[in-house]
Structure formats: C-alpha cells, structure tokens
Amino acid sequence: MAESIHEDLEPLPRGGFRCRLCHVTVANKPSLDDHLRGKKHQRLESLRSVRQDQELRSVFVSGFRKGTPASELNDYFQSYGEVINVVMDKDKGVYAIVELQDTEMLEKVLAQTQHSLGGQKLRVKPREKKDFKYTPPRRQGSAKREQLSPDKLAQELCQANDVDAQMSLLVQLFEFSESERRLRDLLFSLFQEVFLEFFPESAILPFGSSVNGFDVSGCDLDLFLDLEKTKTFQASAKTPTETPAEDGASPELDARSEDSILSDIDLASATVPEVLELVATVLRKCVPGVHHVQVVANARRPVVKFCHKESSLRGDISIDNKLALRNTRFLQLCTEADERVRPLVYTVRHWAKQQALAGNPFGGGPLLNNYALTLLVLFFLQTRSPPVLPTVARLKELSEGEEQTVVDGWDCSFPKDSARLEPSSNTENLCALLAEFFHVFGDCDFAGQVISLREGQLLPTSSVLTSETGIRLKLGPFNLQDPFELSHNVAANVNEKTALRFRRCCQVAAKYCRSLQYQRKSSKGKIWGLVRLFQPGTAEAEVLAATGFVLNFPLPLPAQSRELLGQAEDFHQQQFQKACAGIAFVLQDVLKCSCLEAREEQQAVTECKQGEEQTEGRAEQPSAGGKRPLDEEEAGSSSPSCKRPRTETVSPEGQSMTWNCAVWHKVWLGRRRVRRQLRGPQPDPQHSAGSLELEAKVSAAISQQEGEARPEEPLLQFALRARVGASASSERETPLSLRFDPDPPQAAAFQEFFHFLQGFLPRAVEQRLASEA
Ligand code: ATP
Ligand code: MG
Secondary structure, eight states, rough: OHHHHHHHHHEEEEGGGEEETTEEEESSSSHHHEEEEESHHHHHHHHHHHHHHHHHHHEEEESSOOOOOHHHHHHHHHTTEEEEEEETTTTOOOOOEEEEEEEEHHHHHHOOOEETTEEEEEEEEEOOOOOOOOOOOSSSSSSOOOOOOOOHHHHHHSOOOOOHHHHHHHHHSSSHHHHHHHHHHHHHHHHHHHHHHTTTTTTTEEEETSSSSOOTTOOEEEEEEEEEHHHHHHHHHHHOOTTTTTOOOOHHHHHHHSSSGGOOOOOOOOOOOOOOOOHHHHHHHHHHTEEEEEOOOSSSSSSSEEETTTTTTTEEEEEEHHHHHHHHHHHHHHHHHHHTHHHHHHHHHHHHHHTTTTOOOSSOOOSHHHHHHHHHHHHHHTTTTOOOOOHHHHHHHHHBBBBOEEEEEEEEESSSSGGSOOOOHHHHHOOOOOOOOOHHHHTOOOTTEEEEETTTEEEHHHHHHHOOOOOOOOOOOSEESSSSSHHHHHHHHOOOHHHHHHHHHHHHHHHHHHHHHHHHTTTOOOTTOOOOHHHHHHHHHHHHHHHOOEEEEEEEOHHHHHTTGGHHHHHHHHHHHHHHHHHHIIIIIOOOOEEEHHHHHHHHHHHHTTTTOOOHHHHSSOOOHHHHHHHHHHHHHHHHHHHHGGGGOOTTTTEEEEEEEEEOOTTTTHHHHHHHHHHHSSGGGOTTOOHHHHHHHHHHHHHHTTTTOSSSSSSSEEEEEEEOSSOOOSSSSEEEEEEEEOOOGGHHHHHHHHHHHHHHHHHHHHHHHHHOO
8 A cells, every 4th residue: 555655646846746646736745645545545546456456357358240249258258257247349349358257267268278259269368457547537528628719819818918918828728628638638548558458568658739838729649659569579479488388488478469469460570551550450440439540651750640539639640750759858848948938839839820831730731830830939049148948959968967868860868857957047028039039030041041959050051961970951941950850851841932921921020019019908909919910811911012912924915916026025015005904804894893093093183283293103102092093983984084995094104004993892702603603504605614704794793692782882992003024934925013002901801802813813814805806
C-alpha cells in the first residue's frame, strides 16, 4: 500500500503534490493526507486493485468469426472452469476479453496449445499488463467546445481592457476545455490498450498540438507508435531456444509471439508502408469508433490517418518521426520558459489563418504550417534585445551535464527542465511584441536569407550551403531552418506568391499596429485591437488596395489587322480604344453595373472651374468610386451634351481611360446555376455557354432575384482605369492593364467581385471584340 501511494504521488514545487491516480493537485502535506484518506482516492484504489485482479485472470481472444456472440465464447471456455464475464469489442466484434474464475483456470487455458470455435482457430493470450488509469466520466454531449463564431470572438475580445488582455483571452478561448482534454486522454488510452495487445511492448506517444502547449479546440491528434521494443521482442521470440524450459524464456512470450498479428510480418525487415498497412488494419478492425482509416505513404513523414466517429477528431499515427517528439518537447520548453510565448503564438496563428497564410489541415499546399509559424515566433523572440528566449545553441550549452540527445544523427540536446533556463530580462509587453513581429517580418528577405533558430540569426543562404558540416538545406522563397534537423527547410513548401503575401500582410499589419485603433480600446463600442487584424482577408484586401487591384491581360489583335503590323503602335492604340468600349459594354450591358467615364466628370469640373487646368493627377488617382460621379451619372443622363460615343472618349494620348463604376447586385454569385436554368435541358445554340447575350440575361435574372431593380445604395463603388500595359509579349497582342480602386472601406467586400472579374472580364471583352470584328 505504502509503495503504491508513493508511486501515485508527484511532489510539486513549493510543497504541493499531485495524485496521479485521481488527477488531483493539493497544496501541502496535510491536504495530501486528507486526500489520501478521502472517498475518491479510496474508491479509485480499490477499483484499481479489482481491475488488476481481473486482468490477471483474463485472456485476450481473437480469431473467431465476426459476429460470434459472447455466449458462444462463454460456453467454449466453460469447459475449463467458470467464466465470470465476456466483454466483446463492441464496435467490430473481432476480439474479446474473457474473465476467468481464477489464475489456475487461466493457466489451464493457456497450457492448451490449440483452441478452436466453429471451425476457426482461436488466438488466446494473456492480457497485457497496463497501468491503471482513471478517466473521469465525461459529461453528456460533445467534449468539443462549441465553435466560437467570428462575431462572438470579436465581441469577447472587444470587451477586454487592452491588447495584452485580448491576447491572453484568445488563449483561454482557443485552448482545450477540460472535457476535450479528457476525451483525448480517453482516446489515447484506447489506442494504447489496443496497440499493446497487437504489438507487444509497443509505446504510443502523443506529439504536436495536443501536447506542445499550442492546443486549439478540435486540432488533430498526432500519435507516434514506437515499435522499437516490439521489434526486439519479435526478434527474441523468433530466435530458436534450445532449452526453453531451463533458459528462462517465458512460455508467455512464446504464446504471445505465435498468436500475435505479428506472425504475419517481420518488423525488422518490413518497409514503412507495410508496417503502416498493418497499423491501419488494426485501426480498422480493432479500435472501436474509428473510421476513415487511410495510409498516406508518400508524405515526407508517412502516416495512417483516421477519424474518431463520435467526437469527429482527426488524427495521424506515424511510426518514423522521433524528431517530431523532440521538437514537440522543445516547443513545450519554450512555453514554459516565458509566459508571453503562448499568447503571441496563438495570436499570430489566428491572424495567419484568417489571412489564408497558414493552415493546410491536409498537408501539402503552399501555405506555412502551424509548426513553421510557431518557429517564426520563437525566432523573433530569440532576436529581441534583450532576448525573450535563448537560441537553440544556447540551450545546448545549458544542457551540459545532462544526457545528450541525438535523434537520426541530429543533436537535439536541450535542458530537460525549464528551471535550468535563465529568466529573460526583456520587459516588452505583448501588444508591443506583436507589433514588432509584424514589423520585423514585413521587412524580412525570406528568399535571400535563412532563418536559423539554432543561431538566433538570419544567415546568408551561402553560409548554410557551403557549411563544413555538409548540410544541404533546400532553399526556396521562404527559408526557415528546422532547429534540430538542420538540412530541413520547414517552409520548403511555401511558394513565391505566399512568401510575398506573407511579407505584405505583415507590412499591412505593422501599419495597423501603429494606429490608435490597435493600441486603445474604443470608447464608442467600435472594433479595436486584435479584432481588425483577424478580419478575414483584410490584410490581403488592404495590400491589394494599396498596390491596386490590378488585372493584366493581353488582347490578341484581330486577324485582319495583322498584315498591317508594320504600324503596330497605331494598331495597339486602335485596339485599346476598342477594348475600352468592350470593357464598358461588358460592365454595363452584360453585368448590369453603372459605368461612367471619368472624362465626363472632368469635363464638367473643367466647365465649372473655367480656366482651371486639368491635371494628370485626376486620371492618375481617380475618385475611388465616391458618390459624386454617380450623382453625376444621373445628371449625365438628363444632359445629353455630356454623352459621347464611347469609342470617341478615349483620353487624348489614347493610352488610358477611367470610369467610375457601381455594382448594384451580387451578379458574381450563383451564375452557373442561373445559366443552367436559362439554357434549359436542350440549349439553344444561340445561348451557347458563355455567350454575352446569355451572360446578360444571367445578370438580369440575378438582379431580379435580389428584388429592387436599383437599390438606394450600390453594393460596391470603384474607379476603373484602363491603360496599355508596359510590355507586350508579342506584337500580335495589346497588353491591357486594368486597375480597380474601390472605396477603401469596401476593399474586403470588393475582393470577391474582383476575383470574379479576373476570370470573367478578359474572356468577355475578347468575345465582344471578336463579335464586332
Ligand atoms: P495543428 O495540428 O494544430 O496544425 P501541430 O503543431 O500539431 O498543429 P501538425 O502539422 O499536426 O502541427 O504537426 C504535428 C507535429 O509534427 C508538429 O507540432 C511538429 O512537432 C511536427 N512537424 C510538423 N511539420 C513539421 C515539419 N515541417 N518539420 C518538422 N516537424 C514538423
Ligand atoms: Mg497536429
């Protein structure tokens, strides 16, 4: 008893204790004594001894036909003595635990070399000895916290008092709830139980966000199945033993190896995909509640994916990823080293997710994954002055005197305990650190340097490649060196576009962080602080608004013009004029938008302010779809003198043209469905897919569906400037460049329309020109 009490207890700093059996923490020795005498502890102790006793008298049986009732197994084992209980695996019915009356009966059963039932050979083996683990009962309902809606999140964050409080609150809102943690523990014990039965002496270990300190409700469950000891076990069981009785080889070991699923495979020589297939089979057949099991053998780290039905948790099991176990511990250590690490990482992760810069739950793709993003934050904290976190090289120094850890040839040594780290003298608050994070990475040349957490420095790419150590890091648009596996670029999947977007989004965020809206709580109930950073796509929209929503496309010259290409410039100009007429036609007649040439406005302005000079600046910076041009459009319609045929209204240089436009209905949504309805089952050739006539009808139908022909306010307003682009890839094309300037507050909403125009407008304009030709 004294011994078991001792094993259950873990002394804590400052005189406290944790009872591992009951998951209870107490502050001091008298409270501990109370707990040990208390009902809960006593009950769990007796439950444990009952379970251990049951375990010693039970056998694990498999090999019977699927669907065999418990009663048949009961009857079969009755011939050896009394059967106390038969527990079938309730989901798949492929194995059973049979509890026998006593250990004598168990020995009789195990001494029998062959068992069969209904013509099937049974595999019968003793139960694996497992530590008793108490899992508190789960409350009714899902363990997953209700999804936090973006509105609710914004509301909660706005109530905090300052940005630091917002960041800490974010952690509380996102991290696992107590019930989710319990659910994971439960699932984890289930895996442990089943795998131990099928892979004797194996260990299953969690890694990744379930345990690294950056848990987010609903994140995947990453598991590592360590089969090293199973391999040794299998090898020793296979070695022919000359004198089995005398040499101490346990009969249990023999029975286990012979009857195990392992008899089908030699773990030492099997390939990773073969072992994963076996793991997948065990998952499919023997783990209750698991489905969608799939081997992903061609990933950098091959895994078996699965989903847990009841909780919808997704998970991965890998068998060859010890480095991930180690980097998981490293991330944990960083969270323990400084309490600013978690809020900062949670904030950056959520920002990056909202801006579509990071994510990829299914792997692959050009975005940063959460591990890479976390390393970026850790690197930033290493480079503060004074540093918030030590470099990995410094951590290695601090680990001297402890056992050094080398995994797959890489030095992964760092102190076991965060108490060995020197506390940071950096006093920056979270609000300032976040702003600086964006500032630093908004200025970073990701392609030209390597981010090294080992050194806590940006290294020139050449120094990594030519290093004497022979490390060959795969360089790309984003170079982030793994802190341990030094030849691994953690961001090797990131493409140039994402790297560029990441930097630009950081610049936009850094700019926002300089505003009062970021730094101070709004007294008028407006959004402030983190909330605006988290609006989806805002950073991208602002980047686009700053650099302009630009659409470039070449316009092929019609065939009949090509013979005159000697005077190509004139033809480009003519073609540009036609293109402008085409653009106005598509916007007005096909997409039912309002589209007023800014020239007319300029003319009106000029007429009003007689003698005042027209400035180029007006054309360079058209009003961003302000209301005035639209009012004037109405005025324009009653003043025919303002109207001129469109092809004549190109700017004098013939090189640029500006319109003020308004969109009244969401004509970019649901077009395919409306198109299908309009075309009917047997399309009329006149209404061929994509014909402008049909497209115009589609826009009209969508506008009608939405109600009012012309709502009071347009949905979107923007200025559009067309010009001949910088260079044509061939003389046979006119390079068109269209720049859209939406009203700044509408930038995010405009983005959707812009994405639609990117696909629609070039085709439609080309079609219009072709039909006119
Ligand atoms: P989440 O699952 O919430 O996205 P995570 O940290 O669990 O976050 P995963 O992509 O599931 O991320 O990866 C699990 C773990 O595997 C990581 O925490 C890290 O330890 C390791 N890992 C992931 N990607 C890499 C990588 N590119 N290089 C090295 N280790 C990695
Ligand atoms: Mg994960």
